[in-house]
Amino acid sequence: MKILVPLKRVADPDNANKVKIPAAGDKIETTGLEWKPNPFDEYALEAALRLTENGQTPKVRAGEVVVVTFGPKETEQTLRAALATGADRAIRIDTTDDKLDGDLVARALAALIEKEKPDVVVMGKQAVDGDSNQVGQILAELLDWPMATFAATIKEEAGALVVSREVDGGVATMRVKLPAIVTVDLRIVAPTSVYSTKTAATFKYNDGVRFAALPAIMAAKKKLLVEIKLADLAADQALKVEYKAFQAPPARKAGIKVKDVTELVTRLKNEAKVL
Amino acid sequence: MATTPEPLSLDSLISIDALLTDEERMIRDTVRRFVRERYLPRAAELFAKEQFATDLIPELAAMGLLGGSLTGYGCAGMNSVAYGLAVQELEYGDSGLRSFVSVQGSLAMWPIWKYGSEEQKQRFLPKMAAAEIIGCFGLTEPDSGSDPGSMTTRARTDGDHYVLNGTKMWITSAPVAHLAVVWAKVDDGGPESIRGFIVERGMPGFETPTIHGKMSLRASPTGEIVLTDVRVPKASMLPNVMGLKGPLGCLTQARFGISWGALGAARACYDAALAYARTRVQFDKPIASKQLIQEQLVEMAMEIAKGQIMALHYGRLKDTSGISPIQVSLCKKNNVAWALKIARTARGILGGNGILLDYPVVRHMLNLESVYTYEGTNEVHTLILGNALTGHNAF
Ligand SMILES: Cc1cc2nc3c(=O)[nH]c(=O)nc-3n(C[C@H](O)[C@H](O)[C@H](O)COP(=O)(O)OP(=O)(O)OC[C@H]3O[C@@H](n4cnc5c(N)ncnc54)[C@H](O)[C@@H]3O)c2cc1C
Numbered sequence: 001m002k003i004l005v006p007l008k009r010v011a012d013p014d015n016a017n018k019v020k021i022p023a024a025g026d027k028i029e030t031t032g033l034e035w036k037p038n039p040f041d042e043y044a045l046e047a048a049l050r051l052t053e054n055g056q057t058p059k060v061r062a063g064e065v066v067v068v069t070f071g072p073k074e075t076e077q078t079l080r081a082a083l084a085t086g087a088d089r090a091i092r093i094d095t096t097d098d099k100l101d102g103d104l105v106a107r108a109l110a111a112l113i114e115k116e117k118p119d120v121v122v123m124g125k126q127a128v129d130g131d132s133n134q135v136g137q138i139l140a141e142l143l144d145w146p147m148a149t150f151a152a153t154i155k156e157e158a159g160a161l162v163v164s165r166e167v168d169g170g171v172a173t174m175r176v177k178l179p180a181i182v183t184v185d186l187r188i189v190a191p192t193s194v195y196s197t198k199t200a201a202t203f204k205y206n207d208g209v210r211f212a213a214l215p216a217i218m219a220a221k222k223k224l225l226v227e228i229k230l231a232d233l234a235a236d237q238a239l240k241v242e243y244k245a246f247q248a249p250p251a252r253k254a255g256i257k258v259k260d261v262t263e264l265v266t267r268l269k270n271e272a273k274v275l
Numbered sequence: 276m277a278t279t280p281e282p283l284s285l286d287s288l289i290s291i292d293a294l295l296t297d298e299e300r301m302i303r304d305t306v307r308r309f310v311r312e313r314y315l316p317r318a319a320e321l322f323a324k325e326q327f328a329t330d331l332i333p334e335l336a337a338m339g340l341l342g343g344s345l346t347g348y349g350c351a352g353m354n355s356v357a358y359g360l361a362v363q364e365l366e367y368g369d370s371g372l373r374s375f376v377s378v379q380g381s382l383a384m385w386p387i388w389k390y391g392s393e394e395q396k397q398r399f400l401p402k403m404a405a406a407e408i409i410g411c412f413g414l415t416e417p418d419s420g421s422d423p424g425s426m427t428t429r430a431r432t433d434g435d436h437y438v439l440n441g442t443k444m445w446i447t448s449a450p451v452a453h454l455a456v457v458w459a460k461v462d463d464g465g466p467e468s469i470r471g472f473i474v475e476r477g478m479p480g481f482e483t484p485t486i487h488g489k490m491s492l493r494a495s496p497t498g499e500i501v502l503t504d505v506r507v508p509k510a511s512m513l514p515n516v517m518g519l520k521g522p523l524g525c526l527t528q529a530r531f532g533i534s535w536g537a538l539g540a541a542r543a544c545y546d547a548a549l550a551y552a553r554t555r556v557q558f559d560k561p562i563a564s565k566q567l568i569q570e571q572l573v574e575m576a577m578e579i580a581k582g583q584i585m586a587l588h589y590g591r592l593k594d595t596s597g598i599s600p601i602q603v604s605l606c607k608k609n610n611v612a613w614a615l616k617i618a619r620t621a622r623g624i625l626g627g628n629g630i631l632l633d634y635p636v637v638r639h640m641l642n643l644e645s646v647y648t649y650e651g652t653n654e655v656h657t658l659i660l661g662n663a664l665t666g667h668n669a670f
C-alpha cells in the first residue's frame with residue numbers, strides 16, 4: 001500500500017504565549033517562534049507507518065509512505081524528522097504560509113495525488129494553528145474519493161479500510177473503498193488502533209507516536225527529498241479565505257480565593273450563576 | 276500586575292544550536308521528547324519507590340542509545356557531541372536513567388569493543404546494543420575506592436580457566452545485569468597484572484546482592500558482585516589490555532558522558548527554580564524580582580552556559596584530534612561540582628517545596644551526590660589536574 005501523508009509545521013502549541021500580534025493586528029508575528037510538527041499530522045504519520053508494516057521487530061516495510069509539506073526551505077526539517085521516524089520519501093512544495101489557504105492546499109494536493117497515485121491519504125483532522133479542519137474534506141470532494149474523518153481506529157482489509165470514529169455515546173464504523181482519504185484524531189496512536197493486513201491481531205504498539213532511532217536520524221539525509229514549485233501543481237493561486245484581523249485572547253483575570261465551602265456555593269450561585 | 280516579557284531561555288543565552296548539525300539537533304530533540312513523555316511523568320515515583328524503569332530498556336535500545344557512540348556490531352555510531360547531547364537529555368530526566376546508559380555503553384560495552392577479541396565482540400556487543408544482555412562494571416571494592424590499584428580481587432590460573440575470588444562494591448546495574456566486566460589481579464601480581472574478565476550470570480559462585488537504602492540514585496539499581504571460586508574460561512578474559520589503564524580507559528569514556536549528563540540535571544534544577552521564582556510571591560512581589568534570588572539564578576545560568584560551552588568544545592575536539600583524560604577530568608569535575616551547587620541553590624529557592632519530590636530539584640540534588648563521588652571523586656579529579664599542572668603527584 002502506498003500512503004501520502006501531508007505534514008504541516010505549526011508554532012509550538014506548548015508555547016502559545018510566545019505568539020505575538022503586532023499593534024496593526026494584520027498578521028501573526030512568526031519570527032522567534034519554535035516550530036513543531038502539527039500533532040495530528042504526527043499521528044497521521046504513525047498511523048501510515050503502522051499500515052505499511054507487519055508489527056514485528058525488526059520492522060519489515062510493506063508499502064511506501066510519502067510525506068509532503070508546503071513551505072520554505074526550513075520546513076524540510078519537518079520532512080527530515082518524518083523520514084527519520086520511518087517515512088520513505090519526502091516532497092516539499094515551495095511556498096510560504098501566508099500564500100496558502102485550505103482550498104489552495106487541497107487543490108495542490110489533488111494535483112500531486114494525480115501524479116503520485118497513492119492508495120490512501122492519511123492526514124491530521126486539523127492543524128492546531130488555524131484549526132480550520134477542511135483540507136481533508138475539500139480534497140475528497142476534488143478527487144471524488146470516499147472519506148472517513150476523525151478516525152480513532154483503522155483496520156486494513158483487501159482493497160478497503162474499516163475506520164471507526166468516536167461519536168456522542170458510541171462509535172461509528174464505516175468501510176471505505178480505496179483509494180480514500182482518512183483524517184485522524186488523537187486516539188489513532190493508542191496501542192491497538194491500527195492494523196495492516198500483515199499485522200497480527202494480537203500485536204500491541206507502544207502508546208503514542210514512535211521515537212526516531214538515532215541511527216535513522218543520521219541516515220535520514222540519504223532518503224529522497226524533492227522540491228516542487230507550487231505553480232507546477234496549481235496554476236490558479238488565488239485565495240478564497242482572507243484573514244481580516246488578528247487579536248490575542250484577552251488576558252485572564254486573576255482568580256479569587258474563597259474562605260470556605262459556604263462562600264464558594266454562594267459565589268457560584270450569585271456571581272457565576274452556575275448553581 | 277504588568278506583564279513581564281518572556282524570559283530569555285537558557286538555549287537562547289547559550290546558543291549552541293547554530294554550532295550543531297541538523298542530525299545532532301534532531302537527536303537531542305528526540306531524546307528530549309522521549310524523556311519528557313516517557314520518563315518525567317514517572318520520575319518521582321520511581322525514585323520514591325527505589326524502582327528502576329526496566330520496561331523502558333527496550334525503548335532505549337530501539338532508539339540506539341545503548342553503546343550509541345560505538346561503531347559496528349549493531350551500535351549507532353553517533354559522534355561525541357550527538358552522544359553528549361543525548362545523555363544530557365537523559366539526565367534532565369534522572370541521573371539514574373543516565374547512569375544505566377553510561378554503564379551499559381561506556382563501562383560494559385566499551386571495554387569489550389576496545390579490549391575484546393573478535394569472538395567476544397561478535398558474541399556480546401550486538402545483544403548488548405539490543406538490550407538482550409545488560410552489563411555492569413566491577414572495579415570498586417569495599418576497601419578499594421579512589422585507589423583501585425589496591426584491589427584485592429584475584430584471578431588464579433587453573434589450566435584453561437581462571438578462578439575468581441573477591442567482592443566488588445557499589446556496582447551500578449549489578450542486580451539486573453546478565454554479565455559483569457570484572458577487574459582483578461592475576462595470580463600474585465600487583466596492579467600491572469590487572470585484567471578484565473567477562474563474568475556471566477549463571478556461572479557458579481557469582482552473586483549480586485542489591486544495596487538497599489540509598490538516598491541517591493534510587494531509580495538505578497546498585498549492588499555488590501560477590502565472587503566465590505568463579506571458574507571463568509580463559510576465552511572470557513579481555514585479551515588486549517593489562518594493568519590499571521584498562522579500567523581507567525573505560526572511566527575516561529564514561530566521565531566524558533557524565534560531564535554532559537550533569538548539565539542536564541543542572542538545567543532541570545535551573546528550569547524548576549526559575550519557574551518557581553517567577554510565580555512565588557512574597558512581600559507582594561515574585562521572588563524572581565529580588566536581587567538576592569536573581570544573583571542565584573544568574574550564577575546558575577552562567578555556570579551552565581560555561582559548562583555547556585566547555586562540553587561542546589571538548590566534544591568537538593574528541594571527534595577531531597582527540598582529548599586527554601586530563602581534559603576529561605576538567606569537564607567532569609567542573610560540570611558535576613557546579614551541577615551539585617546549582618541543585619542545592621535551586622533547592623533553597625524553592626523554600627519548603629524544595630524538599631518535596633513533587634518538584635525535580637531535591638531528587639536531582641540527592642542524585643548528584645553520587646555523581647560527585649563516582650567516576651572519580653571531585654578530589655580525585657583535582658589531584659589528577661594538580662598533578663598534570665604542577666608535575667607533583669599529591670595522591
Ligand atoms: C551510586 C554509586 C554507583 C557506583 N557505581 C559504580 C560502578 O558501577 N562500578 C564501580 O566500579 N564503582 C561504582 N561506584 C563506586 C565509586 O566509583 C566509588 O565510590 C568512588 O570511586 C569513591 O570510592 P570510595 O567510595 O571508596 O571512597 P574513598 O576512595 O574511600 O574516598 C573517600 C573520600 O576521600 C577522598 N580521597 C580519597 N583519596 C584521596 C587522596 N589521595 N587525597 C585526598 N582525598 C582523597 C575522596 O575524594 C572522598 O572524599 C559507584 C558509587 C556510587 C555511590
